[in-house]
Amino acid sequence: MNKRNFLRGLLAALGAGIATGAAAQPRRRVLIQISPLAGFQYHAGEELWPQLAIDQPLSLVREPDNPFDADAVRIDWRGRKLGYLPRAENTAVAQMLDRGEQLCARVARLRTWPDPWERVRVAVELKV
Numbered sequence: 001m002n003k004r005n006f007l008r009g010l011l012a013a014l015g016a017g018i019a020t021g022a023a024a025q026p027r028r029r030v031l032i033q034i035s036p037l038a039g040f041q042y043h044a045g046e047e048l049w050p051q052l053a054i055d056q057p058l059s060l061v062r063e064p065d066n067p068f069d070a071d072a073v074r075i076d077w078r079g080r081k082l083g084y085l086p087r088a089e090n091t092a093v094a095q096m097l098d099r100g101e102q103l104c105a106r107v108a109r110l111r112t113w114p115d116p117w118e119r120v121r122v123a124v125e126l127k128v
Contacts, residue, residue: 034121038083038087045116045119048077048080054107059077060103061075062094071095073093082120101126102126104125107122109121
């Protein structure tokens with residue numbers, strides 16, 4: 001095989017990969033915010049603490065009828081309520097969820113600490 005045939009074959013393979021692989025590429029994520037987990041001590045946080053690990057996926061659940069905060073965004077892990085995004089940091093995420101934006105969340109940090117606000121950090125990301 002000469003150099004010219006090799007390059008033609010390589011370019012053809014790359015072109016085919018671009019044409020067919022564009023839709024198959026995994027979605028990327030853009031970090032929106034990292035926040036403490038509010039209410040950790042009032043929900044299942046302490047019970048589930050030993051099972052939590054960095055980068056585990058979390059669920060974002062809008063609670064527009066929440067009597068304490070119309071922008072409430074609940075954080076669940078495996079169907080159990082861990083807490084909420086803090087009221088001071090939930091407005092943009094609530095609006096994005098209301099618009100149908102594809103958001104996801106994960107455990108960003110775990111820290112053994114007496115202050116429950118310092119125990120878990122949640123990363124919220126936009127799927128692009």
